[in-house]
Amino acid sequence: MSxxxxxxxxxxxxxxxxxxxxxxxxxxxxxxxxxxxxRMFGLDGFTREAKFSVRGSNITAAANxxxxxxxxxxxxxxxxxxxxxxxxxxxxxxxxxxxxxGFDAGNNLHLILIPQGGDGYRGVLETWELA
Numbered sequence: 806m807s808x809x810x811x812x813x814x815x816x817x818x819x820x821x822x823x824x825x826x827x828x829x830x831x832x833x834x835x836x837x838x839x840x841x842x843x844r845m846f847g848l849d850g851f852t853r854e855a856k857f858s859v860r861g862s863n864i865t866a867a868a869n870x871x872x873x874x875x876x877x878x879x880x881x882x883x884x885x886x887x888x889x890x891x892x893x894x895x896x897x898x899x900x901x902x903x904x905x906x907g908f909d910a911g912n913n914l915h916l917i918l919i920p921q922g923g924d925g926y927r928g929v930l931e932t933w934e935l936a
């Protein structure tokens with residue numbers, strides 16, 4: 806049984822890099838806040854619960870995410886990031902899998918892992934794309 810189809814607005818997607826997906830490479834637990842993420846989240850920081858899931862399966866997890874500026878104290882630079890807590894979904898992530906981030910109609914934040922070769926997999930996406 807798979808998850809029901811959700812409509813997201815706004816949303817973006819990318820392929821996971823080694824540092825985003827493999828704790829033995831880096832225990833980073835965050836995505837760089839590039840322009841598509843800044844358009845979704847704005848520039849003000851927040852912490853909120855998000856629903857993580859694996860497309861095509863019943864595997865889900867609720868975990869907090871934090872949107873923040875790692876260079877907040879720097880007078881001329883910003884470096885936004887989306888930090889996520891360790892959870893069962895992201896522990897399954899592999900380098901090259903797609904991650905879809907978006908808000909549903911109820912303004913709930915979702916992060917959907919799309920394994921390579923799975924339904925909806927878009928191939929290797931080097932940068933965030935609007936979905």
